[in-house]
Amino acid sequence: MNKDISSMTYREATQELEDILRAIENDTVDVDELTLKVQRSSRLIQLCREKLRNAEKAIDQVFNEENCEEPQKAKPAAAKDAPANGKLFS
Template structure:
């Protein structure tokens, strides 16, 4: 699995694997590989979600800092 895999691609692949498992189209020999691949994809999705959450938190923190700085500057101007 590469880091180039997008969240959407990972979810789509997980859905494909799940559909195959639900319809019993996966033979026993392939089952282990599919389950391992699913675990990799889930880890990737979790990592991407954590990264997105962290980035969003940073954006909001910067906005709050900018608001506080503007309020401070406005208070000094009076």
């Protein structure tokens, strides 16, 4: 389970966090190992936050690009029967 954190996916990191939490809740972690697990959990949480921030930035960028490329709304076409002087009533 002690895979190099820098190469982990978000899913792998959250799964390991869940495993650590279960082990701590079930008292299967001895005191000597507890400190190491807590430190590892801290690094995994940092990784997850970073991945979430990066995903958010990428999504925002896509939406910003979409909004910039959106075509301008066309002006309504002049009605065929509209008078040339622009007045509806004389």
